[in-house]
Amino acid sequence: MTDSPLLGVADPSAPARLAVGLVSAGRVGTALAQALESVGHVVGAVLARSDESRERAALRLPDSEVFDNAADVAARSELLILAVPDDELAAIVAELASSGAVRPGTIVAHVAGAHGTAVLDPLTELGALPLALHPAMTFVGGPEDTERLQSACFAVTAADEVGQTVGDSLVYEIGGQPVHIAEADRTLYHAALAHGANHLVALISDAVTVLRSVIERADVDGTSSPLRSAPEMLAPLVTAALANVLEQGPSALTGPVARGDADAVAAHLDALRDWSAGAPAADATIVDAYLAQARRAAAHVPASPELARVLGEAS
Incomplete structure (x- = not known):
């Protein structure tokens, strides 16, 4: 003892x-x-x-x-x-x-x-x-x-x-x-937590940035509040997605990658590239982050040949 x-x-x-x-x-x-x-x-x-x-x-x-x-x-x-x-x-x-x-x-x-x-x-x-x-x-x-x-x-x-x-x-x-x-697995354990939590913050921050700019463009009469509206619009969606994946795992994946919709993903990439051309330098790599996450999402579903081609050619 x-x-x-x-x-x-x-x-x-x-x-x-x-x-x-x-x-x-x-x-x-x-x-x-x-x-x-x-x-x-x-x-x-x-x-x-x-x-x-x-x-x-x-x-x-x-x-x-x-x-x-x-x-x-x-x-x-x-x-x-x-x-x-x-x-x-x-x-x-x-x-x-x-x-x-x-x-x-x-x-x-x-x-x-x-x-x-x-x-x-x-x-x-x-x-x-x-x-x-x-x-x-x-x-x-x-x-x-x-x-x-x-x-x-x-x-x-x-x-x-x-x-x-x-x-x-x-x-x-x-x-x-x-x-x-285990002692030998502490760094790997920590990497998993950092990837899930810290990178989630970066991911949501990027999504808020892009969505806020879209709301600002449409707010011609100043009736919206983009600073507040973007997080409010995302909150129910991302909260539900987080709850779903924690309960169901990768089967909770939805959206164009899950559907194998290559045209939609290609259109997203084009739109993000156009947007990033006029964005501050700190936000210009959001399109790279989208592409990296789309590839990871595709790894969890049977990706169509068309989608695999779009994700491969987008490098």
């Missing part, structure tokens, strides 16, 4: 309350710290260096002591959450390892999607219990982030069975759903 305070009680369904330290008070870390406080853990120490982070900590973790040194936070923690950007994680781990502030038995959990527990090896060698806990959720910086964690899945990667149990317990406590991800 382990001397981790989380499991050091007779009733595993009522885990011990932990002294939690947070490095640092960004969007993800603050939401997770708030969620842990909501089930009785005590977030006693927070690293917050920027004015924005200090304001966030004061507003959402008002009972926590704020520090500007990670070692001071670690020295007060039984559960240490490292919520720094992915590309800063290795450096903060090295800093903590050299400080000697992380005591043996401390649970050290990071929230970086693309990393497993290997990045925590310098602390594991000092006796820490390493965890990778990545919430599959987007964060906007407000209290709604904490509420969303209660229905979120977490990618849990641990070094051994004991760590897996601890990680699962923490996630279950705050209402989340743990999903085990």
Whole structure:
């Protein structure tokens, strides 16, 4: 077993309350710290260096002591959450390892999607219990982030069975759903999430841009509100499409590609090329994005020879 305070009680369904330290008070870390406080853990120490982070900590973790040194936070923690950007994680781990502030038995959990527990090896060698806990959720910086964690899945990667149990317990406590991800698959897991969520934002932003320009052209008397109308027009369509694909998979695909309508796709490409000729440089590649997504959509259906020709010749 382990001397981790989380499991050091007779009733595993009522885990011990932990002294939690947070490095640092960004969007993800603050939401997770708030969620842990909501089930009785005590977030006693927070690293917050920027004015924005200090304001966030004061507003959402008002009972926590704020520090500007990670070692001071670690020295007060039984559960240490490292919520720094992915590309800063290795450096903060090295800093903590050299400080000697992380005591043996401390649970050290990071929230970086693309990393497993290997990045925590310098602390594991000092006796820490390493965890990778990545919430599959987007964060906007407000209290709604904490509420969303209660229905979120977490990618849990641990070094051994004991760590897996601890990680699962923490996630279950705050209402989340743990999903085990192998160490070797963390980057691939993260790529899938980025492709689905981040690229979705880019896709919808492109669609809004084009649709807004169409509405503006027709708004000769100024009665429409293109800034609002384009998102309002798209919202029911894309919301239904998202719900359908999550329930039905690729069979939810509709539209000209699903029908094999090569003429319609060719006309779309021509119209987008004409539009992009007068668009700002940042939007000129929307036609390339449409073509790439049309090809991916065609991979999910039996594409007609005519459609395959249009998509091939459009390069």
